[in-house]
Amino acid sequence: MTQPIVELQGVTKSFGPVEVLKGVDLVAHAGRVTALVGDNGAGKSTLIKGLAGVQPYDGGTVLFEGEPVSLHHPREASRLGIEVVYQDLALCDNLDIVQNMFLGREELALGTFDEGQMEAEAARALQTLSVRTVKSLRQKVASLSGGQRQTVAIARSVVKKAKVVILDEPTAALGVAQTAQVLELVRRLADSGVAVIIISHNLQDVFAVADDISVLYLGTMTARLEAKDTSRDDVVGYITGTKTMTEVEA
Amino acid sequence: MTQPIVELQGVTKSFGPVEVLKGVDLVAHAGRVTALVGDNGAGKSTLIKGLAGVQPYDGGTVLFEGEPVSLHHPREASRLGIEVVYQDLALCDNLDIVQNMFLGREELALGTFDEGQMEAEAARALQTLSVRTVKSLRQKVASLSGGQRQTVAIARSVVKKAKVVILDEPTAALGVAQTAQVLELVRRLADSGVAVIIISHNLQDVFAVADDISVLYLGTMTARLEAKDTSRDDVVGYITGTKTMTEVEA
Amino acid sequence: GCSSDSGSDDGSSGGSSAGSSDDGAMMAEGGRACIILPDAASSPRWENGDRPALDEAITAAGFEADIQNAQGDTAKYSTIADQMLTQGCGVMILVDYNGAAVTITENAQAQGIPVIAYDRPIAGADYYVSFDNFQVGELEGQSVVDGLEANGVDPAEAVVVYIGGDPADGNAAMFHDGAVSVMEAAGIEPAAEPAGKWDGEYSATQFEQALTDLGGKVDAVWAANDTNAAGVITVLDKNGLTVPVSGQDASVAGLQNVLLGKQAATVYKPYQLEAATAAELAVALLGGEAPEAPTSLDDGTPFFAETPILVGPEDVQQVIDDGNASYDEICTGDVLAACDEVGLQPAS
Amino acid sequence: MSTEIEQDEPALEVDADAPSLLGKGEHGGVREAVSAYLRRVRGGDMGPLPAVAGLVVLVAIFAAANPLFLTERNIANLFTQAAPLVTLGMALVFVLLLGEIDLSAGVTFGVAMGVFVKITQPGGMPWPLAVLVALGIGVAVGGTIGFFVAKIGVPSFVVSLGLFLGLQGVMLVIIGAGGTYRLIPEPIKAVQNRNLPPWAGWTMLAVVLGILLAVALTDRLRRASSGAPNAPLSIVLAKLGVVAVLGAALVFYLNQNRGTAVRTLEGVPIVVPVVLAILMVGTFVLDRTRFGRYIYAIGGNAEAARRAGVNVPLVKWSAFVVCSMLAVVAGFFFVSRVGSADASTGREIVLSGVAAAVVGGVSLFGGRGRLVHAMIGATVIAVITNGLGLLGFSAGANLAVSGGVLVLAATVDALARKRSGAIGV
Amino acid sequence: MSTEIEQDEPALEVDADAPSLLGKGEHGGVREAVSAYLRRVRGGDMGPLPAVAGLVVLVAIFAAANPLFLTERNIANLFTQAAPLVTLGMALVFVLLLGEIDLSAGVTFGVAMGVFVKITQPGGMPWPLAVLVALGIGVAVGGTIGFFVAKIGVPSFVVSLGLFLGLQGVMLVIIGAGGTYRLIPEPIKAVQNRNLPPWAGWTMLAVVLGILLAVALTDRLRRASSGAPNAPLSIVLAKLGVVAVLGAALVFYLNQNRGTAVRTLEGVPIVVPVVLAILMVGTFVLDRTRFGRYIYAIGGNAEAARRAGVNVPLVKWSAFVVCSMLAVVAGFFFVSRVGSADASTGREIVLSGVAAAVVGGVSLFGGRGRLVHAMIGATVIAVITNGLGLLGFSAGANLAVSGGVLVLAATVDALARKRSGAIGV
Numbered sequence A, B: 001m002t003q004p005i006v007e008l009q010g011v012t013k014s015f016g017p018v019e020v021l022k023g024v025d026l027v028a029h030a031g032r033v034t035a036l037v038g039d040n041g042a043g044k045s046t047l048i049k050g051l052a053g054v055q056p057y058d059g060g061t062v063l064f065e066g067e068p069v070s071l072h073h074p075r076e077a078s079r080l081g082i083e084v085v086y087q088d089l090a091l092c093d094n095l096d097i098v099q100n101m102f103l104g105r106e107e108l109a110l111g112t113f114d115e116g117q118m119e120a121e122a123a124r125a126l127q128t129l130s131v132r133t134v135k136s137l138r139q140k141v142a143s144l145s146g147g148q149r150q151t152v153a154i155a156r157s158v159v160k161k162a163k164v165v166i167l168d169e170p171t172a173a174l175g176v177a178q179t180a181q182v183l184e185l186v187r188r189l190a191d192s193g194v195a196v197i198i199i200s201h202n203l204q205d206v207f208a209v210a211d212d213i214s215v216l217y218l219g220t221m222t223a224r225l226e227a228k229d230t231s232r233d234d235v236v237g238y239i240t241g242t243k244t245m246t247e248v249e250a
Numbered sequence C: 001g002c003s004s005d006s007g008s009d010d011g012s013s014g015g016s017s018a019g020s021s022d023d024g025a026m027m028a029e030g031g032r033a034c035i036i037l038p039d040a041a042s043s044p045r046w047e048n049g050d051r052p053a054l055d056e057a058i059t060a061a062g063f064e065a066d067i068q069n070a071q072g073d074t075a076k077y078s079t080i081a082d083q084m085l086t087q088g089c090g091v092m093i094l095v096d097y098n099g100a101a102v103t104i105t106e107n108a109q110a111q112g113i114p115v116i117a118y119d120r121p122i123a124g125a126d127y128y129v130s131f132d133n134f135q136v137g138e139l140e141g142q143s144v145v146d147g148l149e150a151n152g153v154d155p156a157e158a159v160v161v162y163i164g165g166d167p168a169d170g171n172a173a174m175f176h177d178g179a180v181s182v183m184e185a186a187g188i189e190p191a192a193e194p195a196g197k198w199d200g201e202y203s204a205t206q207f208e209q210a211l212t213d214l215g216g217k218v219d220a221v222w223a224a225n226d227t228n229a230a231g232v233i234t235v236l237d238k239n240g241l242t243v244p245v246s247g248q249d250a251s252v253a254g255l256q257n258v259l260l261g262k263q264a265a266t267v268y269k270p271y272q273l274e275a276a277t278a279a280e281l282a283v284a285l286l287g288g289e290a291p292e293a294p295t296s297l298d299d300g301t302p303f304f305a306e307t308p309i310l311v312g313p314e315d316v317q318q319v320i321d322d323g324n325a326s327y328d329e330i331c332t333g334d335v336l337a338a339c340d341e342v343g344l345q346p347a348s
Numbered sequence D, E: 001m002s003t004e005i006e007q008d009e010p011a012l013e014v015d016a017d018a019p020s021l022l023g024k025g026e027h028g029g030v031r032e033a034v035s036a037y038l039r040r041v042r043g044g045d046m047g048p049l050p051a052v053a054g055l056v057v058l059v060a061i062f063a064a065a066n067p068l069f070l071t072e073r074n075i076a077n078l079f080t081q082a083a084p085l086v087t088l089g090m091a092l093v094f095v096l097l098l099g100e101i102d103l104s105a106g107v108t109f110g111v112a113m114g115v116f117v118k119i120t121q122p123g124g125m126p127w128p129l130a131v132l133v134a135l136g137i138g139v140a141v142g143g144t145i146g147f148f149v150a151k152i153g154v155p156s157f158v159v160s161l162g163l164f165l166g167l168q169g170v171m172l173v174i175i176g177a178g179g180t181y182r183l184i185p186e187p188i189k190a191v192q193n194r195n196l197p198p199w200a201g202w203t204m205l206a207v208v209l210g211i212l213l214a215v216a217l218t219d220r221l222r223r224a225s226s227g228a229p230n231a232p233l234s235i236v237l238a239k240l241g242v243v244a245v246l247g248a249a250l251v252f253y254l255n256q257n258r259g260t261a262v263r264t265l266e267g268v269p270i271v272v273p274v275v276l277a278i279l280m281v282g283t284f285v286l287d288r289t290r291f292g293r294y295i296y297a298i299g300g301n302a303e304a305a306r307r308a309g310v311n312v313p314l315v316k317w318s319a320f321v322v323c324s325m326l327a328v329v330a331g332f333f334f335v336s337r338v339g340s341a342d343a344s345t346g347r348e349i350v351l352s353g354v355a356a357a358v359v360g361g362v363s364l365f366g367g368r369g370r371l372v373h374a375m376i377g378a379t380v381i382a383v384i385t386n387g388l389g390l391l392g393f394s395a396g397a398n399l400a401v402s403g404g405v406l407v408l409a410a411t412v413d414a415l416a417r418k419r420s421g422a423i424g425v
């Protein structure tokens, strides 16, 4: 197989006395969808926050396109082309939809904001995601429904061309149609050469979209599988710890 | 059929210019699980926030055990025996798990808190929900994972005996095992005579647990079905608005 | 009341306790003068005038001076006093700040330390050394009355605005009462007396509003000090008016305004006089004597009174000669001509 | 069912069933715009409206109590009296939006003015250079606070309180013997004490309207070119019309002779265009540049802003620098009014500055507020002082009434917001 | 796979696979407890540790600079000097925990003391009655602020600033311009100026230890009876032991004669047990009653508290009342020290009170902090004033140094928290 675009080697992370990641390896390849699954509190979000530079790892190595990189700040991840949709969404409630979608990546013209351009792009991104009920692009995100907020967060990650897109439970609050659109979006992102890492508890979604499945169990990676070679029951076994394996070559 | 425990008649709600609920009817019976489904932004959360007294309705009538009641404050709902798990969870990040679970309903002995009692009850409630990864009951909820937070919010609703339990997307962030436990909990609550209203986008879960299904579409109730008489595709049709019906007697 | 005899007893007992102490740091006790100044912002005199003057005089007599400033905070005032008493004092010179010195006086006297009330009266003090603040007010009032008469305005008819100081400050009340006593005698009724504060900007606003209310007509302003006068004068300038304005402190701006004819006069309180008297008294007390005061207050406190001086343009030279203002700072720019007119010279 | 768009970005498939949101809820002419605005207001999006309402009520009361209140002369007074507080309030908005506070803003300008007044004594530095020195002091103080707050993470309340104390010490050393120094440079004195000639007042109004029109038209062109819909031109023109009418009334009023029989006094006070310029530039920065946007974002959710790649410490630091610099400008208006600087200059004003912003509708918790809110709030406070000054209460009554009226003004705001039932979620 | 429990509540099925969380992570003896504590500290849960560290550093510096600093006499001074600020800081904690502020706390006690001192002039009211009147004034002021904040929703910054102004006006009316009244009632004077006899100091210590032990043991019994595990008794005893040793050292030290040869001065100042009682009762209320718990909940997430059925307005209102009442108590300590009250009493202290709480580790944004934090923070500030007072700087230098040291003290706290990398969420 080709060189992975992102490779984590033995990353660790503790919060005070609590060891959350105990030496985790993970790879993600361009053009493939890697699903990261695991029980609640297994450490999935912590793992990807480290990759996003939001909560730097305590130890271990991160290779990006084969080079070791430092990820101590979200800007560093952003510069490498890593885009993240966080589980807690991380939106500014006092800003509107367009402002949130372009935060940190505003379109400028003549030194000031090109609002028209941003609105047009935001409208297209939301349309892509089957958003029907939003009243206006200038609505503050504080007044959005749970699913609408999630859609805005996802749309944020596609308005900028990225090399790696990480989605932490992106469909948790989404309706049927929106979920289908997001899964389709994920597939298309991967097909266009982006490495996608998706965290989800919905194994149906995982099997629908993922190429590789990595299972995190209590802070250690207990399985690395190809989706086509495994089954739902197997994966559930790894997640709940009733099954263990020696690592496969992914 | 018996008298419904909760009955909404033509409730309406607007946020400034935006009409979110356009005269909605809903009934919930003791001992039955009523699923409330609908697209993102359909108004589900707004509907149940009205019932919880958090965001009072603008118009319409609420009957509780046949009597019209006023619901202008969460305490009024609480006094009637209505317990709610909110989609945005509504936890105090600076308090620990036990403190959050018993907020507003602390166990007192000799005029001060009976912490031992509360810890014991909290431990049992969490164990019921298959929580494995929480480090201590005295952990602040700010440091919990998404699923752990959701579990705490759900556990909150069961430490007090209620007549009506409302769950707004309770399994969105939960793992496989925890989801199963919550669905089982819902079933058992209903079996013990509680009226349960559950909001979910996961139709599989809905069909697994619900007796009645009500579909909200753009602020109007477009269908009221018995789960055993309908199918997934039908429900999807109502949700996305491609199907409409004259109301059935539930 | 405290007679000068008891002061003498206290002085000697302070000395004896120092002698009996085996702590090296306590040795200074008998020879230390502890001085608390009230604040630094209301007037520059405390830090720039009194502090060096007292320090010099007492140090020159071979004693130690511990001088601190309460910075307009009564709690801090008490803290400083505690700290001083911790280190030991042979005599205390206190400038009261909003009553903070009362308890300290009692505490000090309980330890046998005589207390000199400096510049502001303190109930129960052993001595009082001060300019007479009522007299300061009288001089201010006099300057207003004289100014009106010089302009040919009948005081009884004149439109006079009163811009006082902070009403919470006891001295402000004395300045006010002194000034009013003179002005009232001359037949002046206040045309407006807005709320006061030791604050130039606030005074400017209050005066501007009073002026508006008076339809832009004013004949004189009683301003309690130079800072307040400066705010008033700016508003007068803006309206193209020049009327007699009073003031005190002989600050640079005040003296300049006097020279320019924008301020009638400023009351000059050469604190060197005050400081010299207090220092002399303190040195005597440290040496175990109990000097007699020329007068006493109503409650019997021995009183060394100093006389304030009204400074018009011709009197500025005296302030410069005393070293309380510098010719170079005053006589610059537009003021230079006015300086030359009255023949001002740098201090020799 | 879905169409594909070819573009640079990863191919996105638009759901043709889903409507495009572009321009949704933003169409309609003047009438629609007005009714939409009214609905928004009823819906809780009040903006500075309650503060304006409070202002109108206050003005009405004072006008009834004293007929001199609405004279040209008093209105002109009001502008110059309010200018320092308005500017200080605007300065504080930059840090309040972050959820921070700067208690030292007043003494910062005190120190800057102490230095300025002292170095511009005759024979000293030329005043334009001294202005730069004063602004430099602002930068230094703001930079210090910003360093401790943004880089080290000390609460701004404590840092700025420390500087509030420390700078008073510095002030004592600077001002030293002599206590009070007269302000010498005529141009600085003129700011608060001279007026524009009548024609210049009209020119000022024309320039303001021209800028507003130019900005609006550029915006429209740009939006049109990216395919985003524009509100109807009539709305833009209507808004400008309102500004033009109010502005013209004011300029006309202030151009009346408000002097005495012997001495004319007329025209817009010089400070007015200066404050307007600060308001316009500042609003531009907050609304249309990354710096401004990031200030709002940090105030709303600092962690979200950080995750979006915003350099949070740098933005915070810069906001403190801007705040202190604008505070120094407020200081110039202040000494220009007083005509002198002493060791207590600026010590009292800062709480009023914060109150001005809050009364105008700026949130102390960050993320909500605009410069114009601070301006309106400061005007409310200035009107209270001004009006009470005309009524000539005693000090005790004056203080009691000021405090009471301040609370009432804020109550109007709070009640309006509450009645409209604006609940965040 | 699962067992069923019979109970009143809706039947719950416990997942036997899932571990019970009861007592998890809370076992172990003294050694484990210490190492767990150290890990918690490294993990960012610093509590008041940085403030204590700052305090120790400050004390070391001042002790080195002046040998008198550590004398019994100065330590006793320190207690009485710190008492008003400590109490005011504790008062403010009640509102700071809500994310609110009370700028009027100082003048509130000013007014109460003005009235108290005036009505207890010879021939006036008996002092115990007058104490009730003063506390009643606290209730009235706190109730007023609480009404505007909790019921109407006006920001507390503005309401309390309004009262800060308004009450000064009231003060002027009560006391009269320039007036000063001496404090007459001996018992009130004694609080700050007399000491407990040595035996009473030891009794006080014994009572404190007895209460702590009794509370700890009741807790253990109760926990045991509901099946919740208890920490080993050794930990409880070890903690009590530390308190006993520190307390005994202090009592012993303060019982030394610190007077002059002619006049003995010994014993714990009376104010110390009073402040301790307030600390203990207040901590009890905040930690173990609904009122206290709800204050934290509202400060953490007011909407969540509201949804949980907490009567948010009532709790907020009560917190303001408690704050003002405790402020009045601080006022008694203040006048007892100063010996008189005048129209400016309490005008300056409030910002220091807030700074004390913040330096000690109380968050201005609500939800985080304890009374003991305010106590430590206030002690830091009192030590600064006390220590600088011994060094005899000029006013300018004194102010500059105080400000600088305050910022440094806060920096220690911020750096400690930062280094430990405590990130929320």
Ligand SMILES: Nc1ncnc2c1ncn2[C@@H]1O[C@H](COP(=O)(O)OP(=O)(O)OP(=O)(O)O)[C@@H](O)[C@H]1O
Pocket: A015, A018, A020, A038, A039, A040, A041, A042, A043, A044, A045, A046, A047, A087, B133, B134, B135, B142, B143, B144, B145, B146, B147, B148, B173, B175, E423, E424, E425
């Ligand atoms: N700041 C923190 N301090 C202490 N513990 C933390 C902190 N953040 C996370 N944890 C703990 O680390 C563990 C892993 O959390 P994480 O959020 O990574 O879980 P997750 O796999 O994303 O779970 P979920 O599926 O519920 O989102 C949890 O037990 C959580 O309690």
Ligand SMILES: Nc1ncnc2c1ncn2[C@@H]1O[C@H](COP(=O)(O)OP(=O)(O)OP(=O)(O)O)[C@@H](O)[C@H]1O
Pocket: A133, A134, A135, A142, A143, A144, A145, A146, A147, A148, A173, A175, B015, B018, B020, B038, B039, B040, B041, B042, B043, B044, B045, B046, B047, B087, D423, D424, D425
């Ligand atoms: N405070 C508010 N102000 C304005 N609009 C609001 C507000 N709260 C909700 N809305 C709007 O009301 C509509 C319904 O919101 P609601 O949260 O009830 O949706 P929902 O059915 O729960 O959706 P989801 O499945 O995404 O949670 C949405 O379009 C939302 O934007």
Ligand SMILES: [Mg+2]
Pocket: A044, A045, A046, A087, A168, B145, B146, B147
């Ligand atoms: Mg997670």
Ligand SMILES: [Mg+2]
Pocket: A145, A146, A147, B044, B045, B046, B087, B168
């Ligand atoms: Mg919802």
